[in-house]
Amino acid sequence: MLDARTLRGITDGTVTHTYRRxxxxxxxxxxxxxxxxxxxxxxxxxxxxxxxxTDDDAHAAGFRSADAARAWIARRGEGDLYRVxxxxxxxxxxxxxxxDADLDDTAVAAISGRLAxxxxxxxxxxxxxxxxxxxxxxxxxxRELAAGIGMERDPFKIRVRRLKELGLTxxxxxxxxxxxxxxxxxxATTSSP
Numbered sequence: 371m372l373d374a375r376t377l378r379g380i381t382d383g384t385v386t387h388t389y390r391r392x393x394x395x396x397x398x399x400x401x402x403x404x405x406x407x408x409x410x411x412x413x414x415x416x417x418x419x420x421x422x423x424t425d426d427d428a429h430a431a432g433f434r435s436a437d438a439a440r441a442w443i444a445r446r447g448e449g450d451l452y453r454v455x456x457x458x459x460x461x462x463x464x465x466x467x468x469x470d471a472d473l474d475d476t477a478v479a480a481i482s483g484r485l486a487x488x489x490x491x492x493x494x495x496x497x498x499x500x501x502x503x504x505x506x507x508x509x510x511x512x513r514e515l516a517a518g519i520g521m522e523r524d525p526f527k528i529r530v531r532r533l534k535e536l537g538l539t540x541x542x543x544x545x546x547x548x549x550x551x552x553x554x555x556x557x558a559t560t561s562s563p
Contacts, residue, residue: 371397372456377407379432380456386430387414387456389423389439391449399455404462406541414455420444427453467537468549478558484536500529501548501556504539508547515545 372380372388379385390396397403397412404410420440428439431453443451473481489495503515516526530546533539538552548556 371403372405372407372410374406376432377405377410380410380458381407384430385432385456387427387453388431389443389446390452390454391443391446392452393449395452397454402459404464406462408458408462409460410456411459412454413457414453416453416455418451418453420451464534464537464540468534468540468551470537471550471554473551473554473558478555481536481538481555482559488532496529497533500533501538501552504530504533504546505548505552505556507545509542509545511545 371390376385376388395415397415399412399414401412402409403412420443423436423439425436428434428436431439433439433442485497488497499519503519507515507518512527512530513523516523519526530539533552534541534546536551537549538555539546540549
């Protein structure tokens, strides 16, 4: 939902809201989302008309003028226009998790159990192959990684997000890499020759 420019503005306090067109509202006040900038809370969701956007409103959404904001909104499809209030409320808990590389046998077994459940729920096992692929190709764009294993980009990214939830991978500006936790897990579960 939030691009890098908007996230930078939310973090430094210059952006307090964004605009979205929705047929059905997808967020509500109080809901949160994890982003690269940390956990962002939705503070308000207000129905509005594009013509009502002032230059001050536009600046608070990261645009240089009301006309620039309206031009951006016009390219965003159909549905009612909403102003969505936003603020950073904390650090993404996955950041600490992926840095936690002190895994004992119990922790390794717990991760293995979670990965095994993901594998059983899929048509074929995939978790180990994805970890090894990301380990072998850090910083490679998702589209290329997905194509290399004969997958579409979006389903590939959904699976990588599931690994990220366990703290095993982390997103880079381009592509992914194995986290310190993921490195320890791979090392602990790789058979010696």
